[in-house]
Amino acid sequence: MMTHDEIRDRISDWIDGHLDQAESREVQGHLAECASCRTEAAEIRDVIEEAGRLPLEIAPRRDLWQGIESRIRDPRVIPINRPRPSLSRHRGLLAAAAAVLVITSSAATAFLLRGTGGFELAGGSDAAVQRTGTSGTAFVAFHPAEEEYLRAAEELEAVLEAGRGLLAPETVQVVEANLRIIDEAIAEARAALEADPNNRELVLLLSGAYGQKLELLQTAVHIQART
């Protein structure tokens, strides 16, 4: 048999339905006889019901976004699983990519100038490369240079992706849009070369497109490193 005070301590549990049957019956019996406990139970129920009607949304008096934005754009705040590339890694990769860019460009140019496939330059300009029409494998001979381009681009893209949160969304959109254009140009040149593998003009176009891609990626990574 619970005392009056013990009953009072169980009123909340009784209202919430947390008492077993025997306890619940005892509390109910007491409430039927005790006006003060009955009043207390009714008032507690009122509090619960009023709490249930409180608005679940309250707008802060000031806009808090700026403070949040400055913190999430802070390089110290990087979403987990998106490791922030270190500046030294940026510099190393940029130097490596720049070297690759020079090497691959030179390789492509040398390859073309050398006339491996039997072509020659007219007027000293890459754009004026003239196809000689001999049998050859210009596209196949370009593959090592292409692999270097792809490797450099892949590394730069990885750096860019890892630090993606550091760039403004608008910047990311522009970079991505330009990359799509360049990738389309690369895809078109490659498709044309597959159809015509000895076309050195197409090799030059493909090489130029890869060069543009590396330059764009390098620029984006440079911006990212400065952010």
Place this chain on the structure above:
Amino acid sequence: MDDLHLQPDARMLTVRDPGQAPAAQDADVEAARAGNAAAFERLYRAHVGRVFALCLRLCGDEARAEELTQDVFVRAWERLETFRGESTFGTWLHRVAVNTAMADRRAGGRREARVAIVEDPAALERAADGPGPGERMDLEEAVALLPPAARTVFVMHDVEGYAHREIAELTGRAEGTCKALLHRARTLLRERLS
């Protein structure tokens, strides 16, 4: 007396995602996960009211609630990868908010004098900034003046709809203690409001 009964934990917590179509919100969550701050801002705009209300009621101080709300969104940004879509984004964010508020309390966070005073439950009865004779205190004001532990349990159970088991888990207290704190909070509020 059955009319006094409420269904236990009748307001089980599922936070709907306000203001945005589910598909748009899913897209924003994905974009934010990939680092898109503009998408994350849209999520902030859709949910800030819910998060701020929770922080305000848990800490009982507006300035601190603003700081906590910012902490919640920064933490959510940092942990977006852990959101698997098993619940709504709002439910997940709500849990991040509760965890952030609890961590802040455990760390002993900054306490405003007004809040520190009511660490002593008796302070509620003698609160200087309470209503004068004949005035009825607003429930929000009365909740803000509750002792922190009792306030936390009351807000989480009676306002937000958490079950005692969840509250015990989140606060590191025994379920029995949570029930006793809830009863204490309700009794203090009843006295103050009646």
